[in-house]
Amino acid sequence: MRPAPERRREILDTAAEVFAAQGYDATTVRRIADAAGLLAGSLYYHFDSKESMLDEILRAFLDELWARYDAVLAALLGPRETLEALVTESFREIDRHRAAVAIYQKESGHLREQPRFGYLAGSQRRFEEAWLTTLERGAAAGVFRTDLDVRLTYRFVRDTVWVAASWYRPGGQHSPEEIARQYLSMVLEGVALRDGHRTYERRTKKE
Amino acid sequence: MRPAPERRREILDTAAEVFAAQGYDATTVRRIADAAGLLAGSLYYHFDSKESMLDEILRAFLDELWARYDAVLAALLGPRETLEALVTESFREIDRHRAAVAIYQKESGHLREQPRFGYLAGSQRRFEEAWLTTLERGAAAGVFRTDLDVRLTYRFVRDTVWVAASWYRPGGQHSPEEIARQYLSMVLEGVALRDGHRTYERRTKKE
């Protein structure tokens, strides 16, 4: 027998990759099996349904994400530092779970209505609350602007970060931290040039 | 006989709505027919395939979008004014073609590889070029920052605008122009508060 206790994880990663590329519904179990190097029926030795694979992928992603987010929130940083930390952690998460994030982005909208995936709605509520309170704290403390609609700002920051999963490829030109830094600079300072504005120093690309 | 020369358009709008909500592959022709008030087979009197419906929806959207974009680009405005006009037109397009935009966002990634939808890749190229040159013009003219990666900035602005289709609902609290104004303010000036920063005046909501 070969080693293969991690064969399950291997298949799951393959499935995530295919789901992210083709969409969940457009992906057949035979396609997954092909990419993983076995036959369709054999998948059911490891998983009890296609839906279970999706469920496991999303749960693993959200669990890890919330572990990081909770650590940031528990540190009780200032609003600006909290925002910076959340954004940075988000990009790191995209770096580690790119496929899962892409799937979440594409499918969570209509999966939320299925009872089995109800936890997606719960997660989104927590998500929204964490960001909104951070933004409101910042507005109250005078570090963020107060002339913007907070919910609009929330969606702006949230989308800005997470859609990066659609184009980000690990091992690319910029590290997750570098991307986070530039994104934060844009979100916080804007892209327009102002007098005396030159706070951001470009880094050389890695390797 | 009832009037109904626009019955075709009616069905197509319904299809777009369902595609946007459930995803193209997850949508069955029976579901579309249900929502449109006829039986599945009857759809084939108006259209010759499910794929044709998708094709027609996306083409109509892109045609209208490019008509507006070309008008903006032909006006030869300054870089900042061009960016503002492009963003505003984009939000107007989301207002008019919300479903089509949402479909485009979700499906264009893997549709692009199909020969029939090759024009999606072409459109994206033109899209990218229009935004990149605007940003580069602005950087050269000293109205945009030069310390940011241009391609990163491009994706930032692009995604920021178009993902709004996932949450925007026409007839909501803010008009497209109002959303465009706040988004532009965030993108250009940033969300951080600075001394003497109070250029943006909040509008009262409509109605």
Place this chain on the structure above:
DNA sequence: CTCCTTCCCTAACAAGTGTTTGGTAGGTTA
């Protein structure tokens, strides 16, 4: 009235779907 066109229905089709069942090669344990 009759003919014709428009728009839809009924009923079925073949292909593809997720999933199950029974079997089996080959290593591990006794």
Place this chain on the structure above:
DNA sequence: TAACCTACCAAACACTTGTTAGGGAAGGAG
């Protein structure tokens, strides 16, 4: 050696999918 377990295959299952063929009701045109 024999019993056992893991990880897979082969073949089929019931069902759903997009699509087609033939027919028919309703109104306009002659």
